[in-house]
Amino acid sequence: MTKTMRCYCINHYNEPLVEMKMALPKPKAEEVLIKVQAAGVCHSDLHIWEGGYDLGGGEFLSLKARGATLPHTLGHETAGVVVSMGPNATGVEVGESYLVYPWIGCGNCSTCISGNENLCTSGRPLGVLEPGGYAEYMLVPKPKYLLALNGLDPAIAAPFACSGLTTYSALKKLGNDIATHFTVIVGAGGLGLMCVSILRAMGGKGAIVVDIDKKKRDAALAAGAHAAIDGNADNVAELLIQAAEGAPRSVIDFVGSPETTKLGFNILVKGGKLVVVGLYGGSVSLPIALIPVRGVSIIGNLVGNLEELTELMELVHSGKVPFIPITKQALSEANDVLTRLKEGRVIGRTILIPE
Ligand SMILES: [Zn+2]
Ligand SMILES: [Zn+2]
Known part of the structure; x- marks a missing residue:
């Protein structure tokens, strides 16, 4: 049988x-x-x-x-x-x-x-x-x-x-900027929360989280986020820039909706990077000239490779990842x-x- x-x-x-x-x-x-x-x-x-x-x-x-x-x-x-x-x-x-x-x-x-x-x-x-x-x-x-x-x-x-591997790989794409500047994290669901934790474990300066759900913002703060901003606020871009002590160098978009991608793109400092992870979907229209004029990078992140998972698990075993x-x-x-x-x-x- x-x-x-x-x-x-x-x-x-x-x-x-x-x-x-x-x-x-x-x-x-x-x-x-x-x-x-x-x-x-x-x-x-x-x-x-x-x-x-x-x-x-x-x-x-x-x-x-x-x-x-x-x-x-x-x-x-x-x-x-x-x-x-x-x-x-x-x-x-x-x-x-x-x-x-x-x-x-x-x-x-x-x-x-x-x-x-x-x-x-x-x-x-x-x-x-x-x-x-x-x-x-x-x-x-x-x-x-x-x-x-x-x-x-x-x-x-x-x-x-x-979720761990995806956030680790997204954070690695930001290079040393995560250590010297605040990282904006859009969306505090499973991935966003994981990102707050891994950012800390990697020696990041801190996370500025944005989410429309108060419970998720509270969870992000409990996980160690430096600040949490209400995504429904009228002046959300302004609040984010204020919390990040200037236009951010790094934004990771864990939602990936037209609104969040546009928000991430708009708030970046010159030379900044927007890493899009979320798969909410839809499409967005961006002023193409601003990509070269502002020297920004829009980077897609799809999970991560085996080497990155190996590195991440070493970080986990070292006890640094809450x-x-x-x-x-x-x-x-x-x-x-x-x-x-x-x-x-x-x-x-x-x-x-x-x-
Ligand atoms: Zn998955
Ligand atoms: Zn192949």
Whole structure:
């Protein structure tokens, strides 16, 4: 009799996740099978649930066009314990817990060879195009994508694979400016809060957070933000510049809506950088001449590479990264958690734990 495992899957886009029984995968070659201990619920799971991203102007970036098939198991923030591995897998131990690097590329193109598998155009990220961690077990293609937890709680570790990595990679794109100037962080959801913490751990001067939700602003202040500004204020740009003690050099936009991108662009000092992370969507019109005249950079950030996740986990293990608030819920409540996230009713991060 074939062994089975429970998964929570998208059977039809935009419809509730369904519990399914799938055959337990048998690891071949370098593959490693983990028993899931923690699966973080990420905002981008909502986009995958919807089948893609709104690009504005009626354009939609479809995951189906990128080779997504249904049913699909969500979950790209996964930590688990190794239970078995293929004959060629080395470097990991059965019974040890690991964090999974999910942003896996083809491994052969120049982008992958340069170490940026997360930017591979024919990548097969786990939980996005390949089965992810909303399941009892998950297959990882190679041991190199597993980072030892060394005793760290899997539920604490899981969000570092996406929200942690994304914020770390976004902060690295700002170079030394984070140490000498305040960094403006737009949006204090899961990513924004994580960014406040990681910025501190990296020796950043401080975070000026902007959000329309008072609860989220309070959470940002509790996480150590230098100031938190109401995004609904009439003079929000002025308030941000005041709090940052001058037009900011660095803005990270974790919302990515037309309003926030425009706000970030408008407040930058000459030579400043706007890193866009959020996938809210839509489109924005910017005065092109101001890009060269003000010498500003608009940089997109899509998660991060394996080296960055390795660096980040070293920072985490050094004890410098304060943990963001997490809520543990049973894996069987995956659908409920996604629904609440969609309604904007989640503070911090929810982690699904297989019961
Ligand atoms: Zn994510
Ligand atoms: Zn590639």
